[in-house]
Amino acid sequence: MHVKPLHPWPSGVAEAEAVQDRLRAHVELTGPDTFSLIAGLDVHYHGDEEVTAAVVVLDAATLAPVEQVVAHGRVTFPYVPGLFAFRELPALVDALERLTVTPDLLVCDGYGLAHPRGFGLACHLGVLTGLPALGVGKTPFVGTHETPGEERGAWTPIVHEGVTVGRALRTRAGVKPVYVSQGHRISLDTATEQVLRLASRYRLPEPVRHADHLARHPS
DNA sequence: GCGACAG
């Protein structure tokens, strides 16, 4: 599939923040509410600079894998909370460009709107591909939230600067919640619904689990 | 001012 070029690529923190501030205007918070091909994305780190990015596309109805691709690369950007996307984006875009099918939803490992400047990895990937995208985080990042109820499906809003930017969602009874936020072309209700549907067996959505496995054990 | 801070 085609992905918009990453250029201009920032060389430092200030430039990276400026890129986020500029691209944020392109984010759309509404979109389709059903999907047929769902992609999970993840990156695995080896040593200091080497990374493997993996994308796994699942049939939305059966969750059967349709296509799997990996891309190897080197990380150039330092880890700065809020600029995390600049570490993983090049390898993830390489992997996406190797797909022969075009998914209609990207499930990203990280945040979308729930980000210091409202433009996390899921927003960035959504804008570059033009596809609906959502982010699933494993630990709280920005904003405040109450602990959701212990039952599967329970959720509470994540509020940042007076605005709801995501939800803490319990995907399995008695297991730590996950943190869902919109990336691009999706409503918060639809993002929540998809994550809950994709995470009935495990805490994290199946597409992300498949991608994580593939990135660790490329075949 | 200081610490905390997606992966």
Place this chain on the structure above:
DNA sequence: ATCTTGTCGC
């Protein structure tokens, strides 16, 4: 992210 064993539970 990663460095790491056993253990509890389905």
